[in-house]
Amino acid sequence: MNKTSVTDKVKIAQRVADELQDGDVVNLGVGIPTLIPDYLGDKSLFLQSENGLLGIGPTPPDDQVDMDLISASKKPITMSPGASLFSSSNSFAMIRGGHVDVAILGALQVDETGEIANWAVPGKDILGVGGAMDLVAGAKKIILSMTHQSKDKKPKIIKKLTFPRSGVRKADMVVTEQAVFKFENETMILTEIAEDFSIDQLKESTEANFVVSPELKTDY
Template sequence: MSRVSDVKELIAGRAAAELRDGDVVNLGIGIPTLIPSFLNGRRVHLHSESGLLGVGPPASPEETDLNLVDAGRQPVTVTPGASSFSSVDAFAMIRGGHIDVTVLGALQVSRRGDLASWMVPGRDVLGVGGAMDLVVGAKKVIVATTHRDSSGRSKLVPECTYPLTAENEVDVIVTELAVFDVQDGELVLRELQPGVTKDEVAAATDAPFTSAI
């Protein structure tokens, strides 16, 4: 993939394949917001901590309603039967264990499934948002992220060196190179992205992992 958008779409499309009919899913900002375009008819109920259930694809300029925004404050559409409610109720759904899956980005993920997603020391704080609640409250946590950061460093690391969002909560990691599961405190390579080899994944990954393929 030569263009950044292609890489992001590849990741979002593969992450979308992890979702099942009937799932209630919360999408983080960045790459996860592309997932609605890759659901291919599956009936997934998209939840936003801004107070929406039934979020649709991003809104075109003609469709924009500033009362309908996702967690990143970007205008979205809604699906038939969608509902709106307060942010308090949205977080009650999260904390009450009613979210089946959350998909979010990452700055680092450790071999044990620790997640760092909100702050790089010495830089402007990105903000936690609802991530700390989501990764603990959701039944399944999927990280959809580029394999390396903007400096070329692996985001999959033995131990996170950035402030943590949560410990031991990540279940699946999807990058432009591969799909990993976190099982019994270790990373397990489940799938290679098209055209990628195990050697390429190993060279790009600082964290130790085993392979199921």
């Protein structure tokens, strides 16, 4: 798994989709999270985008794309029955008011206690903070959906953040193409590992320390 493929990203999106429960209000962040609407099956959720939509549906066919309807990643989406459109200020009031059950975010880094960095790379231009800090503070649960390593093959799951952190709140769960980790009492626990992938291989691509769950699943 030296190169993250579209299939890897779909795998991550499918695993996160499995984690969601009927009735959840779920914010979908930029990147891999916006793939999730296509893998929910018959689950009944309320998918929210910070640009002002509650009720995101699956990706439209090419001949039905309306670029006035886009995700946080500026990709075309549909609206599910009963969906609502509203201003960005109302969207952030929803987030800041604690009305989002789950925030699914991408990340540049996450440390072994669950601390998140997902908005700035030191030395590079900063386009804006976006909604990351509000979501980290306001959502009831935080799931990170991210590639295990950066494009230059550096670990993204590390001992201590080197990028600016996104807030005081920490992640509850991390899903990558290689593994699934959960955080309990600031300890990172390996709960699932990719099929045909060893713990030794995982340690090579993961700088952070982690413990292995006694109920580790090996068919992820």
